[in-house]
Amino acid sequence: MAALDRPVVKPRPVYLNLFAIRLPLPGFVSILHRASGALLFLIGIPLLLCVAQRAYGSADGWAQVRGAFANPLVKLLAIVLAWAYLHHLLAGIRHVIMDLHIGIELPAARQSAALVFVLAILLTIVVAVRLW
């Protein structure tokens, strides 16, 4: 067989321009699931342990932790982490429901992705209002 008969081999690997990709909503919720998980691992877990140790240790520690939340930057961090936890939890529930073959058709999947995205933000706003 002549070489010309074969299809042209594309150069691999393909480098994708991440900023040129428009993700569909389920894809957007999915990458935020991953990003929020990474954030919870990198900052959430060590911070949770630090705060738990201080707060559970003594009434003074508890008061110190509560006092730290007066700082707007601490509030902001807490709100970001609350969003990460809520988005990760809700996207995870959607994931498990889809594992049960519920809502896997495209329109339903888009609707549930939108629901997860909006609900996580609304619940985060509730937390933010309680904090402020």
Add this chain to the structure above:
Amino acid sequence: MVTPSRVVVGAHYGWRDWLSQRVTAVVMALYTLLVGVLLLWHGGLDYAAWKGTLDSQMFRLATFIFMASLLWHAWVGVRNITMDYLKPPALRLCVEVGVIAALVAYAGWTIQILWGHG
């Protein structure tokens, strides 16, 4: 053929990871619900009320099971990320060893917080 990257990522963990990721997630969701109910029950963040709850052995055990689930869940999730984005086997192995070390340390720290006060 067994390539070096194949040796690092291992094999046959797919089903176990898939299941453990979901079981640990359900455990954490239930604990989250429990804490939410307690938050309403205690009417907020009162030290004496929460100290009383945390001093009960049952709640400590529940908290420990939550933390164990969290750390295991984090391992499966973080390794999914390293497998996707870190291609050089040596780099991936180093990061994964670091992650495991951190998770084991967090487990020890959790036990110290829960039962260290006597």
